[in-house]
Amino acid sequence: MRHALVAVVSCVLLLVAASPARAQDGEASPSMIPVVVGVAGVAFLGLGVFFSLQASGAEDDAMSATEHAMALEHADSARSATNTANLLYLFGASLLAIGVGWFSIELTDAEDANETALSIGPGSLALHGTFDAL
Numbered sequence: 001m002r003h004a005l006v007a008v009v010s011c012v013l014l015l016v017a018a019s020p021a022r023a024q025d026g027e028a029s030p031s032m033i034p035v036v037v038g039v040a041g042v043a044f045l046g047l048g049v050f051f052s053l054q055a056s057g058a059e060d061d062a063m064s065a066t067e068h069a070m071a072l073e074h075a076d077s078a079r080s081a082t083n084t085a086n087l088l089y090l091f092g093a094s095l096l097a098i099g100v101g102w103f104s105i106e107l108t109d110a111e112d113a114n115e116t117a118l119s120i121g122p123g124s125l126a127l128h129g130t131f132d133a134l
Helices: 002-018 033-064 068-114
Strands: 116-121 124-129
Touching: 033 068
Parallel strands: none
Antiparallel strands: 116 124
């Protein structure tokens, strides 16, 4: 699992380093980094499914084992694969949620780039945004 995590992090870092800059014509375009994070989340969810299937097979082997020592070995293997699957599900779902949230923020920011907003806070009043030339 450690090697898979290192591979995914390395791929994300390479894509971040190689990603093109924002659009040249002044329009903000969404970044591809959130998509990469979401796809990495889906990949980890897929690994979780793989380990769940491994755990199910090991549990079946433990139930059908005729010797007690073999049953314990298969049960330990099933427990380990289940723990690994649960961690992968948690990590994958987290990455997917982060990627989707980040991408939606990127889309919102790209759409609202030419709008203005008035922010009122305790003891402050602020005007944010861009103004089009008349």
